[in-house]
Amino acid sequence: MNLDNNEHDIDWEKLMERLENGQLPSGMTDAEMKALAAAREMQARLKAGSFSADEGWQRFTEAKDQRKGRIRVLVRTALAAAVVMAAGAAWWTFRAKQPVIQLANAQPAEKVMLRLSGGRTVTLGQDTQLIQNNPIARIKANTDHLEYAAGSGEEQVTVMDTLDVPRGRQFSLRLADGTQVWLNAASRLVFPAAFHGATREVTVEGEAFFEVAHQASQPFIVHAGKTAMKVLGTGFNVNAYGQDLTTTLATGKLLVTAGQEQLVLQPDEQAVLNHHDGSLQKKPVEAHIYTAWKDGDLFFEDAPLQDITASLARSYDYNFIFDDTDLKKMSFTIDIRRPAALQDVLNQITKSMQTVRFEVDGRTVHVKNNSKN
Amino acid sequence: MMEINPDYFLLCTANNERAKWLMHRPESGEAVSFEEQFRQHYTFLCMVAYYIVEDEDAARDVVQDFFLYCWHKRHIIRITHDFKSYAARAVKNASLNYLRKSGKTQLEEIHVIEELTRYFPLEDKEEEEQRNRALWAAVSRLPEQRQRIFLMSNRDGLRYKDIAAVLDISVNTVKTQIKLALQFLRKECGWMARMVSFLFFLSRW
Numbered sequence: 001m002n003l004d005n006n007e008h009d010i011d012w013e014k015l016m017e018r019l020e021n022g023q024l025p026s027g028m029t030d031a032e033m034k035a036l037a038a039a040r041e042m043q044a045r046l047k048a049g050s051f052s053a054d055e056g057w058q059r060f061t062e063a064k065d066q067r068k069g070r071i072r073v074l075v076r077t078a079l080a081a082a083v084v085m086a087a088g089a090a091w092w093t094f095r096a097k098q099p100v101i102q103l104a105n106a107q108p109a110e111k112v113m114l115r116l117s118g119g120r121t122v123t124l125g126q127d128t129q130l131i132q133n134n135p136i137a138r139i140k141a142n143t144d145h146l147e148y149a150a151g152s153g154e155e156q157v158t159v160m161d162t163l164d165v166p167r168g169r170q171f172s173l174r175l176a177d178g179t180q181v182w183l184n185a186a187s188r189l190v191f192p193a194a195f196h197g198a199t200r201e202v203t204v205e206g207e208a209f210f211e212v213a214h215q216a217s218q219p220f221i222v223h224a225g226k227t228a229m230k231v232l233g234t235g236f237n238v239n240a241y242g243q244d245l246t247t248t249l250a251t252g253k254l255l256v257t258a259g260q261e262q263l264v265l266q267p268d269e270q271a272v273l274n275h276h277d278g279s280l281q282k283k284p285v286e287a288h289i290y291t292a293w294k295d296g297d298l299f300f301e302d303a304p305l306q307d308i309t310a311s312l313a314r315s316y317d318y319n320f321i322f323d324d325t326d327l328k329k330m331s332f333t334i335d336i337r338r339p340a341a342l343q344d345v346l347n348q349i350t351k352s353m354q355t356v357r358f359e360v361d362g363r364t365v366h367v368k369n370n371s372k373n
Numbered sequence: 374m375m376e377i378n379p380d381y382f383l384l385c386t387a388n389n390e391r392a393k394w395l396m397h398r399p400e401s402g403e404a405v406s407f408e409e410q411f412r413q414h415y416t417f418l419c420m421v422a423y424y425i426v427e428d429e430d431a432a433r434d435v436v437q438d439f440f441l442y443c444w445h446k447r448h449i450i451r452i453t454h455d456f457k458s459y460a461a462r463a464v465k466n467a468s469l470n471y472l473r474k475s476g477k478t479q480l481e482e483i484h485v486i487e488e489l490t491r492y493f494p495l496e497d498k499e500e501e502e503q504r505n506r507a508l509w510a511a512v513s514r515l516p517e518q519r520q521r522i523f524l525m526s527n528r529d530g531l532r533y534k535d536i537a538a539v540l541d542i543s544v545n546t547v548k549t550q551i552k553l554a555l556q557f558l559r560k561e562c563g564w565m566a567r568m569v570s571f572l573f574f575l576s577r578w
Contacts, residue, residue: 012552020526020533030570038565039555041493044424045508046528051419051433053412060411060437064444216538232535253531255539264529266429 010035019043055284102360105341108168108185108317109363114139114146117159117193125169137176137193146173150194157192164188165206168317170293175202178213179220182294185314186241207239209294212252227258227273227280236265237291241314243275248290256280298338298345305330305349305356309367316342317363324369327356411440414457418464421494425468425486429530431475435467458496465490492568504564511561515554522547523554 010031019039028036112124114131116139122131124141131139135153139146146163165171165183172182176194183189187206195218203223212220212231220231224240227247234252239245247256249265256263256271261280263271270285292299293315300308306328309320315338322328332349339345346358346365359366415436422432439460469487472478478486495501512520522540525531526547533551537544559565 012555016548016552016555034568034570035555035559035565037489037492037568038559040424040489042508042558042562042565043427043527044420044493045505046512046524047423047429048416048420048505049528050429051416051423051436053415056415056419056433056436057408057411059433060440063437063441216534219538219541230539232531232538253535264525264531 015039059284102362103341104316104318104343104346104358104360104365106317106363108166110166110168110317112166112169112171113164114141115162115164117157117161124171132193139193144171146171148174148176148193150176153194154196156196157194160190161193162188162190166317167314170315172294175200175213177215177218177220180211182209184208184293185317204238205240207237207241207293209235209237209291211235225273226278227256227271230255230257235291237287237294239290241310245273245275246290247271248285248287250287250291292335293338296338298334298336300332300334302331302333304328305332305367308332308334308349309365312342312345316345318342319364320367321364322367324367324372327367327369330356407444410456414460415440417457417494418460421461421464422468424493425465425490426471431471432468435471436464439464439467461494504562507562507564508558511558514561515557519550519554522550526551 010029015032015035018036111126114122114124116122116132122129122141124146125143128142129140131141133139133151135151136155136157137151138149140149141147163171163173163183165185165187167186169185170183172180173189174180175191177200179200181189181202183204184207187204187208189202189204189208191202198218200215200218200220201223202221205224210220210222210231212234222229222231222238224238224247225245227245229236229238229247232253232255234254235250236252236254237248237250239248247254247265248270249267251267254265256265258273258280259278261278263280263282265271265282268284268287270283270287270290272281272283273279274281289299289301298315300311306322309322312318313320330353332353334345334348336345336348342365343360350356350358355370357368357370359368418436418439419432422435423429426432426435469483469490472483472486495504512523515523522536525536525539526533531539533547534544536547540547
């Protein structure tokens with residue numbers, strides 16, 4: 001059989017346009033129709049690998065048990081508990097007349113610092129200030145936000161600026177190209193004051209959410225640990241706190257690379273870089289859980305107390321010690337606006353988990369088991 | 374929602390949460406649980422749905438809805454024949470319905486797609502497997518750069534201009550590479566050239 005006897009009957013330009021846009025060009029020939037059917041079948045076959053049975057089953061069981069509904073009930077209980085708690089906490093402090101019950105309501109110890117390429121270091125977070133105004137960039141800051149605007153100069157910036165956000169604080173900034181970045185507690189962003197090179201490249205440690213300004217001619221690349229993320233018009237979260245680095249995509253499209261490996265993320269997908277074997281894996285997630293922090297929310301879903309306290313430690317600049325290690329694994333769901341004081345969060349937890357008790361000592365919180373000691 | 378043909382049979386041993394929802398494999402009569410059945414066919418069914426809706430999430434939703442329907446109706450549905458071909462038919466119908474309701478696809482195009490689904494997937498399991506193997510074998514023989522570009526487009530669904538931006542090459546280079554890949558695969562995978570003729574169908578509309 002001559003397999004390509006009709007090759008000349010095919011307008012490949014038209015066919016490829018059809019494959020990309022999903023639009024049906026009129027007046028297809030039989031040969032084109034066949035080629036289109038083959039290409040469509042081929043795409044479906046290549047796609048099969050994206051549909052993992054494990055993920056499908058997990059999603060299915062959740063839908064089957066209507067897990068969502070259950071959580072909403074839990075959250076509502078938690079919110080109701082918060083109301084009761086205000087009274088409860090007051091009662092507890094009042095009742096415990098014995099001396100020194102410390103409350104966890106101290107301000108974080110350190111300030112947000114901006115180190116400029118010239119070597120000058122500026123303390124941020126106090127008031128509105130104009131930090132720099134020269135041909136490279138104009139830099140302004142207020143109490144929780146920093147703004148860069150490109151100056152008249154066009155020379156490539158080679159020495160970077162560094163923004164350090166300590167434990168207990170959050171900060172946002174607008175880069176010279178219009179890209180918005182939210183930095184979580186204990187995080188750092190290294191970036192140029194202006195972008196004049198072929199690419200726009202920044203480096204992040206800790207956790208950050210990016211809302212990248214689209215500029216096709218100048219790709220935006222985020223480096224974190226051993227990965228690099230090339231952005232195709234996108235809002236996404238990078239978490240490099242733990243040993244495994246996670247990147248969660250909220251909107252747009254993202255190419256994640258680590259060594260030889262690469263992945264393309266769609267919205268509500270997460271890439272996890274395994275620190276043991278360097279492998280990069282993709283899983284479906286609800287992105288808003290991972291980005292809640294930047295909107296000022298505390299969101300944990302069936303999370304072990306150990307993970308919750310690790311996050312609270314960063315957010316409020318406190319240390320947690322588990323006097324009863326069994327409590328680490330206890331899971332808890334919480335969805336509230338982030339209160340100004342850690343004490344309010346602790347109160348919520350103790351209210352819904354009677355076995356847990358927190359004892360504050362300076363900047364250290366001991367997690368104790370009520371039924372044991 | 375989904376229309377289920379009533380002459381099929383599923384057996385449920387009990388209706389509590391942990392109960393195994395048993396079905397029988399058509400070849401051996403061996404019992405399999407609902408979970409096994411799900412895991413065995415999920416990827417295949419998503420592929421069937423994707424062929425029609427051309428959207429990963431929509432395909433997952435259609436297949437999940439189908440299994441949810443089966444789950445809720447597990448006391449009523451009877452499947453006496455092969456679960457896989459029954460499921461493929463149900464998922465095809467649901468996917469076409471999805472297209473009609475979504476309003477994003479023109480009616481003529483839905484007709485074309487409906488026509489195409491008469492030939493995909495194949496009834497014959499051997500042939501079905503063989504096509505997948507032949508395709509991946511042919512893809513692996515593409516030159517490295519062409520293979521990468523081709524998979525970014527056809528597997529990952531990136532647009533030509535995005536691939537060009539990521540790899541820092543021109544859009545035309547991307548298009549050429551993909552065209553060459555498609556032509557090569559057509560030659561290498563016999564099944565692509567052996568497609569049925571649509572002449573008859575095309576003359577009708």
